[in-house]
Each structure stands twice: as C-alpha cells, then as structure tokens.
Amino acid sequence: MSDEIRVIEAGGNWVVRTGGAVIAESRRACEIRLPGRPPQVVMPREDVAMSLFEPRDDFLACPLRGRARYLDLHTSARVIEKAAWIWEEPARPELAEMVGFDPERLNIEQLSTI
DSSP, rough: OOOEEEEEESSSSEEETTTEEEEEEEEEEEEEHHHHHHHHEEEEGBBBBGGGGEEEEOOOEEETTEEEEEEEESHHHEEEEEEEEEEESSGGGGGTTTTEEETTTEEEEEEOOO
C-alpha cells in the first residue's frame, strides 16, 4: 500500500557531520521507511547539538510523518539553511522530538552496527 510508513530502530552508532565536525551522534537512531523512498535516519533531540541550530518559521508537512519545523545549522564558517527539521506535531508518536537531517546538506553515516 502506498501510504504505509514504518519507523524502526536503525541499530548501531550513527553520526551526522558537516565539514568534519560532529553535530549529532546516537545509538538510538531510527529509520523512517516509506515505499519508493530511501530510508531516512532520525535521532532523538537529546543526541543532537541543538545549540548549533536555529528554528525557522517554515515547516515540512507530510500526512504520514506529521508537521516538522525546519532548522538552520550555524557553523563557524557558514549557515546551512534547512539542514534539519524537528517533528513538533508528529503523525506517529515515535517521531515526537526526533530530528531528521538533509542528506544533501549533511553527511549521515553508520559508524558501527553494534
């Protein structure tokens, strides 16, 4: 069915970087899986350097995932607009306070599978 969404534990240790700097690291990451799309890694807010992010006034809205506020990432060298988002009104309870990252703007990698 085209409107199915699954949120599953990603397993292992995940890290998000920009320019070599770690901005998030988690052993509690999850994957959002939607048909026809690559898995999206999300992390609990507590595992993200939220002090580097500034909330925007615009939102990402999806009937399957919910409403998420875009976040700009402020580094010492530049501002990366819409680098991430946080679900403020999730359609699924397991997405509450989870942060998603734009893989075209940030490097997301699994460091270990254990």
